[in-house]
Amino acid sequence: MYLHIGGEIEISVKRIISIVDVQILDQSLYDGETIKNYTIEKISNDSQKSAVIAYSEGSRQHFTLYLSPISTASLKKRLGNKLTCLKGSFVS
Template identity: 35%
Template structure:
């Protein structure tokens, strides 16, 4: 299943390691250090301040979509997956 994460980009749900909300990302020195260390993998999809951080095996996305919305999208089942 694919999840729309912003700016016409869909990624496979099984490739997502973590989805973090903006507050966690902004107030944690560990996450700040992680993002600084992996700047070459960072892709900003948000024209405004980002609402969530999506960590995959290959890339890290700053998304304009809230983490709660992304979680709901990841829990939806698609009938086409079973055909």
């Protein structure tokens, strides 16, 4: 199953570690102090409402932080009962 997180970006649910409201992200995450080996991908120029943290394709050593214009509540609805596939927490 794939989750559409905005723009033309779809992510395999198996790659998703966590989906959080961008307002609760610690500034150190953006500074690279909390998570090493990650890339930030801004999906659109619209305001960022959620952050989808996922393993980068083909690697469990590198992460991608997708900044999405879609709220955590909307992403949760899109997943429906597939939340059990998530390996991390889902904060709405």
